[in-house]
Amino acid sequence: MRTFIVALAAAAAISSSAMSQSATTSTREVYVKARPTDVLxxxxxxxxxxxxxxxxxxxxxxxxxxxxxxxxxxxxxxxxxxxxxxxxxxxxxxxxxxxxxxxxxxxxxxxxxxxxxxxxxxxxxxxxxxx
Structure with a gap:
């Protein structure tokens, strides 16, 4: 039973971490494309x-x-x-x-x-x- 509770807590921590990462990534743009009119x-x-x-x-x-x-x-x-x-x-x-x-x-x-x-x-x- 103790092993089950530890595993459940670990799974919850991993899923909340993954959810917060995807929420952070989706709210801000990280990568963009250069357009043909852009200048370096x-x-x-x-x-x-x-x-x-x-x-x-x-x-x-x-x-x-x-x-x-x-x-x-x-x-x-x-x-x-x-x-x-x-x-x-x-x-x-x-x-x-x-x-x-x-x-x-x-x-x-x-x-x-x-x-x-x-x-x-x-x-x-x-x-x-x-x-």
Whole structure:
């Protein structure tokens, strides 16, 4: 009889654990699928940004995330070989990212100039954002 009670208690514990796991898993989404319109961050980092005149005005160096959403792109302006670069955060809506199926290449365009980016408020990799 004692063995039966221990076995019954163990079975109850296992079934309640399994029920709580399935309830937890079903209430929140864990896995998602990438859609054909999605963009990987690795496709954006180091991507040249051009204006409508096809002038290179900067390069996407990083992505700012806020509450799971893209809050901005960190774009470098100026500098040479990593020296003297000026970083600014631009709105994602200001940068148009495209993929050309024909060329198999990503491109980014923004309606501004290199001088305007250099004059924008600077972002510095320091404090919590230090690399």
């Amino acid at each position: 961050s690795s496709n954006l980092i180091d991507l040249n940004v051009q204006n409508s005149a096809k002038e290179k005005i900067g390069e996407i160096k990083d992505i700012v995330m806020s509450n799971g959403q893209i809050a901005g792109y960190i774009v470098s302006a100026g500098g040479f070989l990593g020296m003297g670069e000026h970083y600014v955060i631009v709105s994602p809506a200001a940068v148009k990212v495209n993929y050309s199926e024909n060329d198999k290449k990503w491109s980014a365009t923004m309606e501004t100039t290199k001088d305007a980016l250099k004059a924008a408020p600077e972002f510095k990799y320091e404090g919590r954002w230090k690399k």
